[in-house]
Every structure is written in C-alpha cells, then in structure tokens.
Amino acid sequence: MENASKQAEAASEMRQPGGLNETAPAWPAELMANANLPFRPADALVTTQNPPDFDWPFVPGADRYRLELARNAAMDGGAIEAAEPAINFYNFAQALDEGIWFWRVRFHTPEAGWSAWSEVRRFRIAEGSVAFPVPPIDELLARMETGHPRVWTNPRELEAFRERRLHGVAKTVFENVRESVLARLGDPLPPDPTFPYMDRSISSVSPEWVKALQDLRKYADTALDHLLQAAFVYLITGDREIGEHAKAHLLNFASWDPEAATRFDINDQVHRAVAYRSTIAYDWLYDLLSPEERQAVQDMVRTRIAVLIEHYLDRQPIYQYPFDSHGWTIAGYIGLMGTIMLHDIPEAEAWVRRAVPAFINLLPPWGGEDGSWSQGTGYWQWSSGSNKELMDVLLSAGAIDxxxxxxxxxEGLYPIYMFPHGSPTGVFGNDSHYLPDWPSISLLNRLAQVYGDPRMQWAAEAIGERTVSGLQDYFYGDEGIAPRPPADLPKAKWFPTTGLVAMHSDLADPERISLYFKSSPYGSYSHSQADQNGFIIHAFGETLALKSGYYDYYNSVHHRGYTKRTYSANAITFDGRQGQPIDDFDAKGRMLGFATHPAFDAATGDAVAAYRGGELARALRHIVYIKPSVFVVIDDLAASDPDGVSFEWNLHADERLTLESDGGGATIEKDKVGLQVRLHGADSLGGKASIEKRFLDPDGNEATPVAWAAGKSQVHATFAMPKKDAAVLVASLAPYRLDGGAPEAIASTERDGYLRLSFAGGAVLFVRTAAEGPVDTGADGYRFDGAALAACGASLLLVHGTRVERDGDVVFESDVPATAAWGEGRLSASVSGDAALSLAVPGEAILRDGSTGREVPADGDPAARLGSQGVHWTAASGRLSLRLEQGQHAFRLDDAPLPGPIAPVTLPTEIDGASGETALEAWRDVDGDRLAWGRLVLEAGDYEVLEAPAGFAFARHGRIRSGSLGSREPVLLRGEPGLLKLRRIDATHSSP
Known part of the structure; x- marks a missing residue:
C-alpha cells in the first residue's frame, strides 16, 4: 500500500475530480500493436496466482508509471493498492484478498507529466489461489547465497546433494557422467575455434553459412559439455585430479578470443553458451580456483555478458520487446550469471537487478497462467528447459521459488494435451517434427517432483525410460511418486492464453484419435507460423492431416517460402493461395468458444484479423467432434469485396492423398491408417480440386527443403470454390484403420438454410448455411440460433449461439454468444462476455464444480457469488438460471461419482508359457469408465503378442503385434480383463 505522501502527490496532479486534465497525453497507439509488451493481466482473467503479474507497454521517455488496483470499476472508494515503478512491469510483495479486482496504469514523462489512464481491466483471484508475492529486489538480493556453490545446491545442502549419487537414477546419472569424464582425461584442450566466413562473404541464410554455424555449435557444445561434466564430478566427489582437469578446460575457455569465431554477431548461442556455462563451472570449481584464476574467468564473463546486456537490456530491452526467442533466453542467462557472480564481481548486482525481476514477472512471454506455449511443442521443449536453468538457480541460491x-x-497440462505420449509428431510452430522424447521426459519428471503430481510422473513414463544423460537428471524426478494416468482430466482442453485446443478420444491410449486447433493471439511471429484457424489430425499413432513443410533451418528458402505460409496449413486461403502474412505479431486469431462433453466437443476460432489485407470480412472456423471418430469442420467465410473471392480449403498429407472423382473429398492413407474427408453442401461442392506434390513459394517457384529435410516430400490438396461473396464450407473428417473396416458412414442432406449430417451412433449435426436468423429443423423438432447444433440422445451441443428450442420449448438461452454442451448430468459452456444463461433440466437441479465436485451454493447475492466463484445460480420449475463471468465453465448437474479410485483389476498373463497375474490399479475416469494401469514385470527383450484383451494397450507402444519391452513395461486396460499372452522372440524364432 502506498504511503500518504505518495497519495498526496498523486492527488495534486489531478486537475478534475474524475481524473487528469484534457491535455494529458494518451497511450501511443503504436504501442498497442506489434510485439510490444501487452497489458496483463488481461481483462476478465481468472487467476490462481496471488497476486498476478502486472505488465503494460514500455513508453519511450517515461521515467515512471503509476499502477492502481481497486475493488470497483470506478477505481474509487475502498482499499486501493498502488505502486509507482520506474519500469513497465510490477509484482506486489504481498498477497491480495481473493475476489474481483480492477486495475489501470498511466505513465509519466518529464516533459508532459502524467498521461491519461489506460483502460480499466478486471481480474478475479480464484478461491484457493496460491500465494506468489515477489519481494523488492533489495530483499531478493539479501536472500541470495553468498558462498559457493549456488547452482542446484548450496553449502548447507551440499552433502545431501552429494549423497544422491549412491542411489537410484541419480547413481546411474553420476556413474555415466564420471565414466565419460574419465575416458577423456587425456584429451588435449580444445583450441579456440575458427569460422570460415568471418568476412561475411556469403549470406547468413545460405546453406553453407548455416552448415558452418552448425559445425561451430557442435564443436563448442561438445567442449562445454565436457567442462560441465568434469566440474560436476568434482562438485560431487571432490576428486582433485578431475577438478584440475575441469579447471584447465575452464581457463582454456576464458582464453578464447571473444572477438573471433565465438563472438556474438557470428552466433549468439555459442557466445552466450561460453559465458553462462563457464560461469556454472566457475561456481562448482570455486574452491579450486586461485584468486588470479577466478579473475581470469570473471574478466571473460564480464566481456561476454556486456554484449548480451547491450542487445537485450539496453538496445531492445526484453521488458519492451519480450517476444524475442533468443532475447528471452539470454535475459535469463544474464540473471543466472549475475546470481552466480554476485559478491564476486561488483557489476553482478546490477545484472541481477536488471534481469531477475523481469524474468520473474515475464516468465514466460510465450504463454500464460494456463501453462500453454504459443510457439508450438518443439520450442516448448527447448525454451522450457532453458527457463528452468535460472528457476533452479534462484531456488538453490535462496532467492525465490x-x-x-x-x-x-x-505447465504439465500442455504436453499432456498438445504433445502426449504416442504422438507421431509435435504440433504447430518450428521444430514440430520432433516426437515426445527425452526433453519431455526430463521436464515432466521435474514437474512431477516439484508438485508431487502422479499424472506428470505417468506421462513421463509413458513416453519412455527416465533419461540419465543430462546433468539435471541427477536431481530431476522423484522415484517415490506412484504414477497415475490423467483419468481425472477431461479429454479435450482449451488453452485461452495461446488460443490452442486439443480434442482427444482418450488421454491415456497412445493410439488415440486427436485433433489440434489453433487460433492464437500471438500471430505469425518468431517461431510461430501463419496458420491461424489451422488444424492437425493424428490417429492410431499416425499423422493424417498435417501441418506441411519442414523447419530445415530458420528463414531458409523452403522455411520462409513455404513452411511459414498459410497454404502449408490445413487452413483457408483465397484467390490463388493468398493468406495471412508471415512474421507478423498482429496477424492474430482468437478462440471464441469451447465446450467438452462425453458425446461431443466443439471450438470456434476467429481468424479474420489474421488476414491483414482486409480482403476477408469474416473467417470463422467451427470444429465439432462427434465422438468417438468424426470431426466436422465448418468455415463461415465472407469477402469484403461484394464481387467475392475464390475461397480455398487446404489439406495436407505425408504420403498418400487421393481425390474423389467428383471433387467432393479426399482420402489420406498413412501406413495402416486412413482419413476420409468429405465436403458437404452446395457452397463446398462444384469447385476445382487439385493436388500438388511440390513445395511452391508465393511466386510459384519451387522451394525445396535442404539440410536434414533434403529429399523429403508431402502431398497437398486444394479445393478452390467458385467466386462468392460469402460461403459456409462444411467438411467431415473420419479417421479409421485400414484393416478394421470402412470409415464411419455420414449422411448429409441440404435443406433450406441448413445442412443435416447424421452419424452411425445416432448423433445428428445441423449446420446453419443461411446468412442469419434462426434455423428450424422441421420434423427433427429443433429451432436454434447459432452456427450449429448437435444432438445425441438427451445431450445437446450449441456452437456459438444464443438459443435452442426443442418441440417448441426453450431448452437453452444466453444473452451473449455461447458454446455449450449439456446432458448426462454435465454442462460445459464458454461465454464471450458476462452472461445470463438459462437451461432446462430434468428433476431437481444441483450444481457442482466440474473438476472438484464441490457443490456451488445457490441463490445468495449475485455480485458476491460472481466475485468469489464466477457463477450465481437459481433453479425453479425445471429450469436452471445462471449468471456466468466471461470464459469457460464446467459443471456437474447430478450427484454421479467423480473420477477416483475403484477396485483393482487382475490381468491374467502367459509369458513364454509361464502363467501369472499382474495387478492393475483402477480409476473411474472423467466419463465414468474404468481405466486400469500397471507395470508388466518380465525379462526385457523382444516379444510377440499372441493374445490380448480388446481394451489392452502398452502405454508406450499401443496395440503392437511385436516389439521390444522393458523389464517393467507400463500397460493400460479399458474394459474387461482377459488373457495377455506373450512369446519371447530370439535369434532362432521371429514373428511372421
């Protein structure tokens, strides 16, 4: 809370009771766009962090800002929290009361004085929030360790840290590292490397330059890896011989010329690695270094870090432009080096003051409180790992957790939904060709350890064996946590911060059916691509509808000319592959709605702002998942020009993609899996379908991938519609196994103003094709106002609409557009603003939180209920009336049991003729079904599966006929147990 003198100063600068005088400068419009730091917390955020992080655009020339928080939107009366930081972010040092808050900020310049206030934004601190007060930097500095080591351990905890080497995974890690170091004790010191293009005689995006950089990085990383391994072994053992060896390597790095091949403008990654990894080795070898040797390392770090500070704290400060992938990582390394060198180098305190508060506040610029990552799964792996380097040091140094x-x-929810075990590739963004592997295992183990979360433990084990090659693996993970599949989590999720949606048939089964959908406020900037409203489909362990193109290297001819482009995605283009601009932060999408239910999922993305040329007036994509195996994609499109455009529906496959003879669809095949794509309705048919097997840039020139992707190919289909000013394009996409029969049959009928699609399981989907107004489905008995309505038994789904009638009775109504699914005792709804919602319910109405099962109190004061829980409800005469805050909500409308443990299951086995049993734990999952899991104990080796229950799968391999199994192989079982029969495969007997 500010003091009285500050309050008086603020009041004296106010010319009118309501605020500033009319000459107060406004917030510059250019700061509200592009890659500037945005206002956070975003309006209507519900936060579990208390208090949240506060950020706003950096204003050049401002010498301070004034941040105010209040309990009412008028920002007057009651308790007001305020601060006047000199920089454009702030963290409060004390927790706030839970409930609704409002905030605003203004800036001050010496020339013009105080600006106008920003828009007032609202946030709610949720009940049960987790405290995260951030002390002032002086207090953080005072907390920090003064001795060495500080990296991963400290003088008080060092002996316990060393003891880890005697047991479990840590023992394996340590022994592997020590063996590697001993094998290289006689190797000569690596000389200062050279680079063949110091004169920049060739382009820095040419294949030759990139190859030379890759060679340089490999050389430096190999040498630095050895340095850290040797220093680590010394830290753990105190072995003098190994310590002297590590010291020699450290001093050798200190002698490398910072203006030669490892200089910043040749490759910033090599430059920073030499600096920060040498600093870590300095910490671990500190007691072995003489004052002169310490000085040599300190001088090298001082020289190299000065360049990093100039670029990312002075020239383009990370708190002004946080969306710089390398800059964000480097800012963290500046904080890391400052924390390690604190009290050793006078300048280190300034490094900490400038980098650490920004890191704590901005972590991470590429995501938000929901744990998601806007740049895709590939860069989540790398960036999340680098984030934790400073996080772990701040923790061990005693500063902050x-x-x-x-x-x-x-964060662990992101890989569980967007990058789960069994994924054939990653999704969205550069480097998405990587599969879940050791980086995911290591990160999930760390998250499981920190939070004691058995779901993270299971997710890591389902990918593969624990990693034992990285130094962090020595202390990442807790072998005492019993793994458990995420049976309590819904099978679909919307990440609002990054505009990502994942829809899965199953979270545990590696052969699940999955659709990933993106409409992101982070645009096509940095490692993101111009693929707003794009989708990806995986099924049965294969990639079917894929995001095409390769990340051979950044800004290569192929990457820039093809991979980044909208036409490389399963997305909409027009008039000859025109789409969204690349490298544009403001080429944004936004997710308008989402609902998940046992019968169906739905999401709506709005990408009109991403098509920056203004040619499109509407670009809505609705995706409906009719469970268990059909996705329906609905594109509601309009051109700005009344003469119209030719809308293009793009589809991409890895290997085999064939068009239907009538141009009304396509079939994709990959290994033993297929995807049947069918277009429905007059707007979708009658166009020109074509296939292209080359990668073409915007000018029609071939943009062939190089480097690791050289020689790779994919298949691309385009359905170009006749020129129209508006269209509703409807496509069904049904994954199926080629050896398991035909894909699900879908019947479609076009009627006045809508399409009717019916599915094998009895579900029906009505899609509005009329420009506006409600849809009357006639004999089906429904009348609705929305983009689509699905019905399956007693369950209904309204997509981006406001009203549903059934047989003349209003069964759902909302005063703002909503996407909602209800029935079977569930209600899942997202609303585009604070909403009044009414729902017909059978019997006596109750309302429970969808995840915890806790009863939501009825009646009471509406403002108080909304302020504490985000919902107020009443019930009368078979109708549930709710007031909901903006965002997504999930409720249970009955007293059915929640996910939780149930009686264990026994799986009978016969392994190489020996009968046995395996005990499986079991849970009731989120849909009320039984999921059992455990570990199959057997001799590691190659096995043939002779017999298995219908619902059995290996967590890592799926439903294999043969494969390599570990000694404690994780297994899954849905449905009833039956005999699992395995036969060992040896050199004299192989499976047919």
Whole structure:
C-alpha cells in the first residue's frame, strides 16, 4: 500500500475530480500493436496466482508509471493498492484478498507529466489461489547465497546433494557422467575455434553459412559439455585430479578470443553458451580456483555478458520487446550469471537487478497462467528447459521459488494435451517434427517432483525410460511418486492464453484419435507460423492431416517460402493461395468458444484479423467432434469485396492423398491408417480440386527443403470454390484403420438454410448455411440460433449461439454468444462476455464444480457469488438460471461419482508359457469408465503378442503385434480383463 505522501502527490496532479486534465497525453497507439509488451493481466482473467503479474507497454521517455488496483470499476472508494515503478512491469510483495479486482496504469514523462489512464481491466483471484508475492529486489538480493556453490545446491545442502549419487537414477546419472569424464582425461584442450566466413562473404541464410554455424555449435557444445561434466564430478566427489582437469578446460575457455569465431554477431548461442556455462563451472570449481584464476574467468564473463546486456537490456530491452526467442533466453542467462557472480564481481548486482525481476514477472512471454506455449511443442521443449536453468538457480541460491507461478504449476497440462505420449509428431510452430522424447521426459519428471503430481510422473513414463544423460537428471524426478494416468482430466482442453485446443478420444491410449486447433493471439511471429484457424489430425499413432513443410533451418528458402505460409496449413486461403502474412505479431486469431462433453466437443476460432489485407470480412472456423471418430469442420467465410473471392480449403498429407472423382473429398492413407474427408453442401461442392506434390513459394517457384529435410516430400490438396461473396464450407473428417473396416458412414442432406449430417451412433449435426436468423429443423423438432447444433440422445451441443428450442420449448438461452454442451448430468459452456444463461433440466437441479465436485451454493447475492466463484445460480420449475463471468465453465448437474479410485483389476498373463497375474490399479475416469494401469514385470527383450484383451494397450507402444519391452513395461486396460499372452522372440524364432 502506498504511503500518504505518495497519495498526496498523486492527488495534486489531478486537475478534475474524475481524473487528469484534457491535455494529458494518451497511450501511443503504436504501442498497442506489434510485439510490444501487452497489458496483463488481461481483462476478465481468472487467476490462481496471488497476486498476478502486472505488465503494460514500455513508453519511450517515461521515467515512471503509476499502477492502481481497486475493488470497483470506478477505481474509487475502498482499499486501493498502488505502486509507482520506474519500469513497465510490477509484482506486489504481498498477497491480495481473493475476489474481483480492477486495475489501470498511466505513465509519466518529464516533459508532459502524467498521461491519461489506460483502460480499466478486471481480474478475479480464484478461491484457493496460491500465494506468489515477489519481494523488492533489495530483499531478493539479501536472500541470495553468498558462498559457493549456488547452482542446484548450496553449502548447507551440499552433502545431501552429494549423497544422491549412491542411489537410484541419480547413481546411474553420476556413474555415466564420471565414466565419460574419465575416458577423456587425456584429451588435449580444445583450441579456440575458427569460422570460415568471418568476412561475411556469403549470406547468413545460405546453406553453407548455416552448415558452418552448425559445425561451430557442435564443436563448442561438445567442449562445454565436457567442462560441465568434469566440474560436476568434482562438485560431487571432490576428486582433485578431475577438478584440475575441469579447471584447465575452464581457463582454456576464458582464453578464447571473444572477438573471433565465438563472438556474438557470428552466433549468439555459442557466445552466450561460453559465458553462462563457464560461469556454472566457475561456481562448482570455486574452491579450486586461485584468486588470479577466478579473475581470469570473471574478466571473460564480464566481456561476454556486456554484449548480451547491450542487445537485450539496453538496445531492445526484453521488458519492451519480450517476444524475442533468443532475447528471452539470454535475459535469463544474464540473471543466472549475475546470481552466480554476485559478491564476486561488483557489476553482478546490477545484472541481477536488471534481469531477475523481469524474468520473474515475464516468465514466460510465450504463454500464460494456463501453462500453454504459443510457439508450438518443439520450442516448448527447448525454451522450457532453458527457463528452468535460472528457476533452479534462484531456488538453490535462496532467492525465490518461481515454480509457484501459475504458469509453472499448470505447465504439465500442455504436453499432456498438445504433445502426449504416442504422438507421431509435435504440433504447430518450428521444430514440430520432433516426437515426445527425452526433453519431455526430463521436464515432466521435474514437474512431477516439484508438485508431487502422479499424472506428470505417468506421462513421463509413458513416453519412455527416465533419461540419465543430462546433468539435471541427477536431481530431476522423484522415484517415490506412484504414477497415475490423467483419468481425472477431461479429454479435450482449451488453452485461452495461446488460443490452442486439443480434442482427444482418450488421454491415456497412445493410439488415440486427436485433433489440434489453433487460433492464437500471438500471430505469425518468431517461431510461430501463419496458420491461424489451422488444424492437425493424428490417429492410431499416425499423422493424417498435417501441418506441411519442414523447419530445415530458420528463414531458409523452403522455411520462409513455404513452411511459414498459410497454404502449408490445413487452413483457408483465397484467390490463388493468398493468406495471412508471415512474421507478423498482429496477424492474430482468437478462440471464441469451447465446450467438452462425453458425446461431443466443439471450438470456434476467429481468424479474420489474421488476414491483414482486409480482403476477408469474416473467417470463422467451427470444429465439432462427434465422438468417438468424426470431426466436422465448418468455415463461415465472407469477402469484403461484394464481387467475392475464390475461397480455398487446404489439406495436407505425408504420403498418400487421393481425390474423389467428383471433387467432393479426399482420402489420406498413412501406413495402416486412413482419413476420409468429405465436403458437404452446395457452397463446398462444384469447385476445382487439385493436388500438388511440390513445395511452391508465393511466386510459384519451387522451394525445396535442404539440410536434414533434403529429399523429403508431402502431398497437398486444394479445393478452390467458385467466386462468392460469402460461403459456409462444411467438411467431415473420419479417421479409421485400414484393416478394421470402412470409415464411419455420414449422411448429409441440404435443406433450406441448413445442412443435416447424421452419424452411425445416432448423433445428428445441423449446420446453419443461411446468412442469419434462426434455423428450424422441421420434423427433427429443433429451432436454434447459432452456427450449429448437435444432438445425441438427451445431450445437446450449441456452437456459438444464443438459443435452442426443442418441440417448441426453450431448452437453452444466453444473452451473449455461447458454446455449450449439456446432458448426462454435465454442462460445459464458454461465454464471450458476462452472461445470463438459462437451461432446462430434468428433476431437481444441483450444481457442482466440474473438476472438484464441490457443490456451488445457490441463490445468495449475485455480485458476491460472481466475485468469489464466477457463477450465481437459481433453479425453479425445471429450469436452471445462471449468471456466468466471461470464459469457460464446467459443471456437474447430478450427484454421479467423480473420477477416483475403484477396485483393482487382475490381468491374467502367459509369458513364454509361464502363467501369472499382474495387478492393475483402477480409476473411474472423467466419463465414468474404468481405466486400469500397471507395470508388466518380465525379462526385457523382444516379444510377440499372441493374445490380448480388446481394451489392452502398452502405454508406450499401443496395440503392437511385436516389439521390444522393458523389464517393467507400463500397460493400460479399458474394459474387461482377459488373457495377455506373450512369446519371447530370439535369434532362432521371429514373428511372421
């Protein structure tokens, strides 16, 4: 809370009771766009972090800002929290009361005085929030360790840290590292490397330059890896011979010329690695270094870090332009080096003051409190790992526990939904060709350890064996946590911060059916691509509808000319592959709605702002998942020009893609899996379908991938519609196994103003094709106002609409557009603003939180209920009336049991003729079905599966006929147990 003198100063600068005088400068419009730091917390955020992080655009010339928080939107009366930081972000040092808050900010310049206030934004601190007060930097500095080591351990905890080497995974890691170091004790010191193009005689995006950089990085990383391994072994053992060996390597790095091949403008990654990894080795070898040797390392770090500070704290400060992938990582390394060198180098305190508060506040710029990552799964792996380097050092140095941030606490949900075990590729963004592997295992183990979360433990084990090659693996993970599949989580999720949606048939089964959908506020900037409203489909362990193109290297001819482009995605283009601009932060999408239910999921993305040329007036994409196996994609499109455009529906496959003879669809095949794509309705048919097997740039020139992707190919289909000013394009996409029969049959009928699609399981989907107004489905008995309505038994789904009638009775109504699914005792709804919602319910109405099962109190004061829980409800005469805050909500409308443990299951086995049993734990999952899991104990080796229950799968391999199994192989079982029969495959007997 500010003091009285500050309050008086603020009041004296107010010319009118309502605020500033009319000459107060406004917030510059250019700061509200592009890659500037945005206002956060975003309006209507519900936060579990108390208090949240506060950010706003950096204003050049401003010498201070004034931040105010209040309990009412008028920002007057009651308790007001305020601060006047000199920089454009702030973290409060004390927790706030839970409930609704409002905030605003203004800036001050010496020339013009105080600006106008920003828009007032609202946030709610949820009940049960986790405290994350951030002390002032002086207090953080005072907390920090003064001795060495400080990296991963400290003088008080060092002996316990060393003891880890005697047991479990840590023992394996340590022994592997020590063996590697001993094998290289006689190797000569690596000389200062050279680079063949110091004169920049060739382009820095040419294949030759990139190859030379890759060679340089490999050389430096190999040498630095050895340095850290040797220093680590010394830290753990105190072995003098190994310590002297490590010291020699450290001093050798200190002698490398910072203006030669490892200089910043040749490759910033090599430059920073020499600096920060040498600093870590300095910490571990500190007691072995003489004052002169310490000085040599300190001088090298001082020289190299000065360049990093100039670029990312002076010239383009990370708190002004946080969306710089390398800059964000480097800012963290500046903080890391400052923390390690604190009290050793006078300048180190300034490094900490400038980098650490920004890191704590901004962590991470590429995501938010929901734990998601806007740049895709590939860069989540690398960036999340680098984030934790400073997080772990701040923790061991005693400064702060950044794992308490909401992002960190929810981060594990991102790989569980967007990058789950069994994924044939990653999704969205550069480097998405990587599969879940050792980086995911290591990160999930760390998250499981920090939060004691058995779901993270299971997710890591389902990918593969624990990694034992990285130094962090020595202390990442807790072998005492019993793994458990995420049976309590819904099978679909919307990440609002990054505009990502994942829809799965199953979270545990590696052969699940999955659709990933993106409409992101982060645009096509940095490692993101111009693929707003794009989708990807995986099924049965294969990629079917894929995001095409390769990340051979950044800004290669192929990457820039093809991979980044909208036409490389399963997305909409027009008039000859025109789409969204690349490298544009403001080429944004936004997710308008989402609902998940046992019968169906739905999401709506709006990408009109991403088509920056203004040619499109509407670009809505609705995706409906009719469970268990059909996705329906609905594109509601309009051109700005009344003469119209030719809308193009793009589809991409890895290998085999064939068009239907009538141009009304396509079939994709990959290995033993297929995807049947069918277009429905007059707007979708009658166009020109074509296939292209080349990668073409915007000018029609071939943009062939190089480097690791050289020689790779994919298949691309385009359905170009006749020129129209508006269209509703409807496509069904049904994954199926080629050896398991035909895909699900879908019947479609076009009627006045809508399409009717019916599915094998009895579900029906009505899609509005009329420009506006309600849809009357006639004999089906429904009348609705929305983009689509699905019905399956007693369950209904309204997509981006406001009203549903059934047989003349109003069964759903909302005063703002909503996407909602209800029935079977569930209600899942997202609303585009604060909403009044009414729902017909059978019997006596109750309302429970969808995840915890806790009863939501009825009646009471509406403002108080909304302020504490985000919902107020009443019930009368078979109708549930709710007031909901903006965002997504999930409720249970009955007293059915929640996910939780149930009686264990026994799986009978016969392994190489020997009968046995395996005990499986079991849970009731989120849909009320039984999921059992455990570990199959057997001799590691190659096996043939002779017999298995219908619902059995290996967590890592799926439903294999043969494969390599570990000694404690994780297994899954849905449905009833039956005999699992395996036969060992040896050199004299192989499976047919």
């Amino acid at each position: 950044a794992y308490a941030k909401a992002f960190s606490r929810h």
